[in-house]
Amino acid sequence: MHKIYSRPRIRIPKVLINGEVLNNHKNKKIAKIIIILIIAFSTVKIVLDAVYPIFDTLCEAKAKSIATIVSNEQATNVMKEHSYDELFTLEKDNNNNITMVKSNVLAINEIISDVAVKIQEDIDNRGRENIEIAIRQFYWV
Secondary structure (H helix, E strand, C coil): CCCCCCCCCCCCCCCEECCEECCHHHHHHHHHHHHHHHHHHHHHHHHHHHHHHHHHHHHHHHHHHHHHHHHHHHHHHHHHCCCHHHHEEEEECCCCCEEEEEECHHHHHHHHHHHHHHHHHHHHHHCCCCCCCCHHHHHCC
């Protein structure tokens, strides 16, 4: 019988360490596991790097939204307790024209401090807010 095609096989010598032959099958398994772990950690890193700016922007927008809502609510609540006449005094001349507007600095400072304290209390009482990331935000659509 004639051989149509044949080539000699390459024989790789066995590696000896401390007089023992390395188990090639075991080394292949370890190499595969290491490569899989490297790919897995790289994938996680890439995904987290992509998600972080989106998440950061959403958190900042949510915090501004909460702060605006709380400050408006608390300013309205505090101002319900006060009237314009408490804050300002109008002085008029003989012709009933306004000549001077005096401000009551103590009442104004009290309102400012009350608003700030109530805003902080409301934000502290709210606790944590949930933030969700829509899949479409990954595609910048």
